[in-house]
Amino acid sequence: MMLEELRHTVWEASIALPKKRLVTATSGNVSARDKESGLVVIKPSGYEFEKLKPEHLLVLNSKGTIVEGNLKPSVDTATHIYVYNHRPDIHSIIHTHSPYATSFAVLGETIPMSLTTLAMEFGTPIPVSDFALIGGEEIGREIVNKIGTCPAILMRNHGVFTLGSNVQAALKAALMLEEAAQTMHYAMLRGKVTELPANIIAQSFKFYQEEYGQRGA
């Protein structure tokens, strides 16, 4: 029952990715880990988002063995499993090729911390990984080694991974990252940007984590 809800939530976030222009065609994926059973729900490989239904999603255990579903899981499955096994605090992972953020990943540069959105949502510059091959645990290892406390990482020459304590948090990080990358791209083309002072970033991040949204209500 709980798992059916998680399946639905992963499906909802999956079909949101192309609508929000974070992915194209079959690229990108969403997974989530059930807090009680530890089972992971993930997108099948190379599946068009527009044809995806909740029942197409795969369920795997923490060793990556399929426990439900007949389709082949995402080629990024080993990476998702690796991250879940090394980050007990994380229960959702989203991978996109969102164009503005990915342009920073192509250049191997982070996004200057010149926006309150970046300060509040991320609190720290978005890390940039080294290049890692797709298909095994390599990307997972890069994420675990480089992401630190940030909910997002720019995967070199590839795209974006975001982590969250739930699917909504991982999706929000993916959306905010692309919006900030877009805005900063425009600013950087027209002039020299200056970053917010470290104390402003720290204060903004703290405020956002403690006061924003309905969590404390």
Place this chain on the structure above:
Amino acid sequence: MMLEELRHTVWEASIALPKKRLVTATSGNVSARDKESGLVVIKPSGYEFEKLKPEHLLVLNSKGTIVEGNLKPSVDTATHIYVYNHRPDIHSIIHTHSPYATSFAVLGETIPMSLTTLAMEFGTPIPVSDFALIGGEEIGREIVNKIGTCPAILMRNHGVFTLGSNVQAALKAALMLEEAAQTMHYAMLRGKVTELPANIIAQSFKFYQEEYGQRGA
């Protein structure tokens, strides 16, 4: 009854923001002040626009005390209340992070007055604020001190605030500002732009205020 209508109008403008690509995820907000009672209707904090319903909106008095609603109001509430208390002519405030306009806010530069749209809708260069922390009245003070007669202000390293005598006017200012910022961004990347002469701007603004639309019909 009147307040129910205002609640509906604020809700309609709120859900228009992501559709018009002025905000992403939960960012940004819309408020309006009832002309008779002085009560303010505002969006709850960190609420997804796509899940927002009119009944989720908060109603506050001029001291910022909640008089209707169970959710936590926007973290920008103190700023909205501050502006309403200092600007009796203003009955709606909209806050966005629209990317093209915000890129000007990142650089701390205004948008050159090279478009009839800017001359007619705004009549004056869009002011740019100093940096102000989110969460209290600081942003409100920057708005009141810097916005003058303009219906929009670029909030440094942050986003956009627009003010209007009603919700439609504040929303229109937000839309026109982003369109003008987008067009000017493209032009500025390719060449040197020249501004319209001051008398053309004044004449265009006057014409637009007096002749445009169905007001005088």
Place this chain on the structure above:
Amino acid sequence: MMLEELRHTVWEASIALPKKRLVTATSGNVSARDKESGLVVIKPSGYEFEKLKPEHLLVLNSKGTIVEGNLKPSVDTATHIYVYNHRPDIHSIIHTHSPYATSFAVLGETIPMSLTTLAMEFGTPIPVSDFALIGGEEIGREIVNKIGTCPAILMRNHGVFTLGSNVQAALKAALMLEEAAQTMHYAMLRGKVTELPANIIAQSFKFYQEEYGQRGA
């Protein structure tokens, strides 16, 4: 009856403008002239496209006198009437602020003829007008004086006007111009563009006018 059809066609093209991202909020307008009666159907001033219905459109005679409708006509009405009175071959006029094309109008430069789309649809560089004030016949005079055989003109510091023998032709010109401006903008930012040779442009334009579409079928 014929006029009701024209009213519907003008309405359809009007609501297509914001959907195709050629206009924002209430900007821009569509008109058409009935071939038999010479009556002109045009959008009311400052009307939101999303609230526009066919019955809101105005009908005017060739002197600009309203013969049907209670709303105030577009502030560009005198310009539309002027063009119809000087161009018997033209039966529809569309005005947009489409951002990529308008960025060329801001710089007062035409779009280099480096695309088959420009050669085939327009056959000649898009003319650029001098600055003209909104509200009277001035823009109409600029159009008539500068547009020549081209179906589009870039109105300096303002936007775009397209002319056609019918609404579909004027709308197509507006769409193709924006697409070509967008593509050329990207190319011009990355490198030096070269124009197609004059004989290729002439041959492409002739082919397109004679062979493309279902006209001769």
Place this chain on the structure above:
Amino acid sequence: MMLEELRHTVWEASIALPKKRLVTATSGNVSARDKESGLVVIKPSGYEFEKLKPEHLLVLNSKGTIVEGNLKPSVDTATHIYVYNHRPDIHSIIHTHSPYATSFAVLGETIPMSLTTLAMEFGTPIPVSDFALIGGEEIGREIVNKIGTCPAILMRNHGVFTLGSNVQAALKAALMLEEAAQTMHYAMLRGKVTELPANIIAQSFKFYQEEYGQRGA
């Protein structure tokens, strides 16, 4: 019966082109060749995608003679037929003017291989053709001579052609090419991009062809 399915598939991909912003107005086209009969289904010339129905599509034999349908076929028909006759492995051709990819075609430059998407989907730099006139076999000859093993080619000063063993493959190539061109455009504006090493490209391409998707499932 089989042909009716193919007609539906071509129609579905055709109406996807404007929705995915790969074409504007009536530009671009989709065709497919039936594997058994060798008959080719193609879009009528200059037809608005939004008014297109499956029954409007033309069916032609390998000589380009119409065997079903009353409309005039696409002006690119001779090119599609030429490619099918020279490439027995290809059963679908898609032509777009997608703006980011076409901006590379304007400059006559390929897209640097700096993205895993380019390595995996294409495996080789996208070829750029010489200029070819529209209307006959010239474009087809350029495609056959220059495309090699790549599923896409940038047609100089014109647009994009993608080839596939079926409609889904040709459409996916068109989508991935535009996304990669968009991302690389942004990166190239901000800095100097470096390409992935040849062995990484080869390994990524092989992995994607062999492991990605549900083909082997």
